[in-house]
Amino acid sequence: MKIAVYGMGRFGSFWASLLSERFCVAGYSRSGRVFPDNVKRIKEEQLGEYDTVFLCCAINAVEEVCRRIAPLLKPEAVVIDTCSVKVAPAKLMENLLPKSCGIIATHPMFGPDSGKNGVEGLPIVFSPIRDKGGCFKFWHDVFAEMKLDIHQMTPDEHDSEAAFTQGVTHFIGRVLNELELKNSPIATLGYQKLQEIVEQTCNDPLQLFLDLQKFNPHTEEMRVRLKKALDDTIKLF
């Protein structure tokens, strides 16, 4: 089983390094990033040599990446995305990749920070899209062996849950960031938690925030309800 990771950014590097404990892993990156040990750098044209390709690109890049890799993949390849939204990438993979390819949509809900002491017990969302060559069972088993906490659901179930969990958290973090909240000698414990949320969400690239909102069909409802709740609360005064 030869595995390629397409997109060696912060998450892609971490993921490739993690998979290299079990498999022979190669990585493709547009830029000249430093690769982890055990992960071989390949050119885009070499993707056809790999059995499973993980997409670790930005959400907004999935369409272009699918178009680019579709003619390069081997017919029986399995493609697995790792984006933080699921409906849009799942549809794009289904529509743009060869019909002979297996497809799984996943959302590993951790990264190099939360997974730095191991990923045991950390959640991964697992959405089976197109089964080829037993790829659903194979990868489910691998994630189980990695002791990940596997949550199988449809892309829409994921996006609906995520809009009101991760989506609302990032939204509040970005809104509060505009207020430029400062440290205070009289900070309460609750305020310190609020500051941690701002730091954590704004530590992620702005593009991730924009993509989480734009490409998740359920975030609009979240934003409408959040605005109404704020306007109603302001009207109390």
Add this chain to the structure above:
Amino acid sequence: MKIAVYGMGRFGSFWASLLSERFCVAGYSRSGRVFPDNVKRIKEEQLGEYDTVFLCCAINAVEEVCRRIAPLLKPEAVVIDTCSVKVAPAKLMENLLPKSCGIIATHPMFGPDSGKNGVEGLPIVFSPIRDKGGCFKFWHDVFAEMKLDIHQMTPDEHDSEAAFTQGVTHFIGRVLNELELKNSPIATLGYQKLQEIVEQTCNDPLQLFLDLQKFNPHTEEMRVRLKKALDDTIKLF
């Protein structure tokens, strides 16, 4: 030194019990609450026997309480409020209590939950208003002996800091409470912190939230800026 605590709610009871480790403490309560051991129940008319009176009533009750106790206090009494806003209670105490009384405005930034394992190192805001009989030094020394983390500032400095720390936290907590956020198998760490903020702020009485906003002159600016930040962020989509 005989001390009375006026208002034996959740915080008043805790505070009276804490002070009773050092002083002879009595408490007055409108209702028939259970008092801590070592705290003697007194009638309102008996307040004239006490050297220092701590106000542990609701913010919106300070005016009425000052009017009620003004004719009862001994001339050299010291009155110290403990409200979560400072400008309004400080002004009311100055205007309504006898000119012969010492006045200190404080905000002990803890309660029976955060102080259950001791109050050492916990913050208290200390605003000297009217010094009589060396009361500023006396109480500053007592709080220092209790190993509280004393922050001396003016009532306006307190309210300005608090509007953008405690005030914004409670506001966000109440707004998010309207969204009825649920537990989720795919909850991120940030989302769990957000839920903790909602639980913690909405565990406090609604009246405290309303008073924190209404009686702190700086919360309006906070609300205006928060609304603008949310509207601007929504416009991105």
